[in-house]
Every structure is written in C-alpha cells, then in structure tokens.
Amino acid sequence: xxSAEERVRILRxxxxxxxxxxxxxxxxxxxxxxxxxxxxxxxxxxxEKEPVIVxxxxxxxxxxxxxxx
Amino acid sequence: xxxxxxxxxxxxxxxxxxxDYAWRPALxxxxxxxxxxxxxxxxxxxxxxxxxxxxxxxxxxxxxxxxKGAPVAFTGIxxxxxxxxxHNVTLTLAAQTFQAPIVFAYxxxxxxxLGQTGFFEHFVATFDWTPNPPCFDIQRxxxx
Numbered sequence: 599x600x601s602a603e604e605r606v607r608i609l610r611x612x613x614x615x616x617x618x619x620x621x622x623x624x625x626x627x628x629x630x631x632x633x634x635x636x637x638x639x640x641x642x643x644x645x646e647k648e649p650v651i652v653x654x655x656x657x658x659x660x661x662x663x664x665x666x667x
Numbered sequence: 668x669x670x671x672x673x674x675x676x677x678x679x680x681x682x683x684x685x686x687d688y689a690w691r692p693a694l695x696x697x698x699x700x701x702x703x704x705x706x707x708x709x710x711x712x713x714x715x716x717x718x719x720x721x722x723x724x725x726x727x728x729x730x731x732x733x734x735k736g737a738p739v740a741f742t743g744i745x746x747x748x749x750x751x752x753x754h755n756v757t758l759t760l761a762a763q764t765f766q767a768p769i770v771f772a773y774x775x776x777x778x779x780x781l782g783q784t785g786f787f788e789h790f791v792a793t794f795d796w797t798p799n800p801p802c803f804d805i806q807r808x809x810x811x
Contacts, residue, residue, distance in 0.1 A: 602674040602800065606688045610676040619706070634724035638706050650695055652709045653722055655776035658676040660689065 599624045612654045619649035668761065670694060672801045673709070692794060692803045696779060698769070699757035700729040708779045710760075712792065712803065716782030717741070718770045719758075720751060725779075726771035731756070733771045741770070749775065758785075763807050765789060 600608075608627055612618050619629040619641035628646045631637030634653075641649035672690035680687045695707035698721065705725055718739065726733040736752030751772030758767050760781075767785035781787070790805040 602688070606674050606676050622707075634722065635728045638728070641706070649706050650709055651706045651778060653776075653778040657776075658678045660677060660681065 600626070609652070609654065610658065614654055614656050616654045618652050618654060619646065620652070621646055622648045622650065624650055669795075669802045669804050670761075672803070674800070690800050692801075694760050694781065694805075696781070697759040698725060698729060699759065699764075700726075700731050700754075703729045705729060710779030710781050711777060712786070713780045713782055714787065714792075716780050717784060718753075718782045719767060719780060719785040720770045720772055720775065720777075720782065721779040722775055722777075723752070723771040723773040726752075726754065726769075729756075731771065733773075736771065739770045741772075751775075761790075761805055761807075763789075 612630065617631045617634055617637040618627060619637045620626070621628050628644045628649055629637050629640035631640055634651065637651060638649065673693040674688045675691055676688050681689065692712040693709050694712065696710045697707060698705040705728070708721065708725060723733045731754050733752050736754045739751050739753050740748050741751060742748045749772055751770035753768055753770055755766055756769050758765060769785060789808055791808060793804045795802050
C-alpha cells in the first residue's frame with residue numbers, strides 16, 4: 599500500500615469527475631478513465647484482476663453527508 | 668478485523684486539523700447482480716446516510732436497469748435534491764455477502780456510500796481514533 603501522502607497526491611492530481619483504479623494491493627495506479635466501465639476495462643487490460651476503484655469528485659471539499667451532489 | 672481509515676484530499680487546509688486531507692472510514696465493496704460482479708469499489712461508511720448509495724455507472728455496467736428502480740429523493744446539507752433509483756443487489760464486503768437495497772444515482776460526488784439501511788443494520792461498527800491513522804472494526808449482527 600502506498601503512503602498516505604502519495605495517495606492524496608494522486609487523488610488530488612486526478613482529473614475531476616473521472617475514475618481511477620489502484621492495484622489490488624493499492625501500491626500503484628493502474629488506470630484512469632472518464633467512466634467506470636472505461637477504467638475497469640483499462641485496469642483489466644493492464645493485467646489487474648481486482649482493481650480498487652475510486653471516483654474523483656468535482657471538488658475535494660470537506661464532507662458532511664457524503665452523498666451531497 | 669480492523670480496517671484503517673483512508674486519506675482523501677481536501678481543497679484547502681482544514682482549520683482544525685491543519686491538514687490538507689481528511690481521514691475517512693472506507694471499505695472495498697463488491698456489488699453483484701445476476702452473477703455479474705463489480706470491481707472492488709472503495710466505499711465510505713456514513714452513519715448519517717439513510718441508505719447505501721452508489722454511482723449509477725456501476726449499476727449500468729452490471730446490467731441493472733437503473734432508472735426502472737423505485738425513485739428515491741435525497742439530499743445532503745445545503746444542496747439540492749437528487750433522485751436515485753432503488754435496486755436490490757448483493758454486496759460482498761469484509762468477507763460477508765448479503766442482499767441489500769442500494770440507491771443508484773448519476774453524477775454523485777463519491778463512488779459509494781454505506782449507510783444505515785443496507786449496511787449498518789447488518790453490522791456493529793466501532794470507530795477508533797486512538798491510533799494514527801484511525802481505524803474501525805465491523806462485526807456482522809447475527810440474527811435468527
């Protein structure tokens with residue numbers, strides 16, 4: 599698993615409203631994509647069978663009730 | 668089993684923690700629908716959420732007819748109302764597999780939320796800020 603600082607940097611630098619796939623052990627990024635289906639396929643193409651998927655929000659604001667649009 | 672909180676960026680330094688990121692409790696969740704399985708979805712435990720909510724793109728990819736589900740309107744603090752669509756799916760998380768009602772919504776700002784109905788009703792959750800980073804533990808509620 600990568601350091602907290604590295605993970606935060608990667609998430610912060612990712613394109614807003616996109617998706618990111620980490621390796622199963624979360625040691626590296628294996629794919630980026632504009633859509634869930636795209637990032638999963640890209641991760642699988644990169645040889646990652648169980649990529650951990652995270653959606654990048656429009657903004658990294660503090661959260662109160664996570665599902666606020 | 669204890670799970671570490673995960674760090675998420677903040678767009679400004681938090682005036683209390685003095686950090687430009689926040690620790691949040693998150694789990695990897697698989698969603699199943701008619702033998703199709705999602706990738707592991709990093710999902711936040713949110714005790715203030717009435718339901719479990721996931722981005723509808725995940726439902727689309729699983730073959731769920733998302734917009735045919737019962738509509739569920741929801742909102743967060745200080746924001747407009749969003750409509751999601753309810754479907755019963757199978758969740759696998761923390762080595763537990765169970766059926767749960769999930770709201771799928773388009774354009775939400777997170778990958779997945781584990782809320783009261785569908786998640787906390789099945790688990791005793793303990794959040795522990797003693798270590799750094801914080802951690803949490805969940806135990807399945809055994810019902811006859």
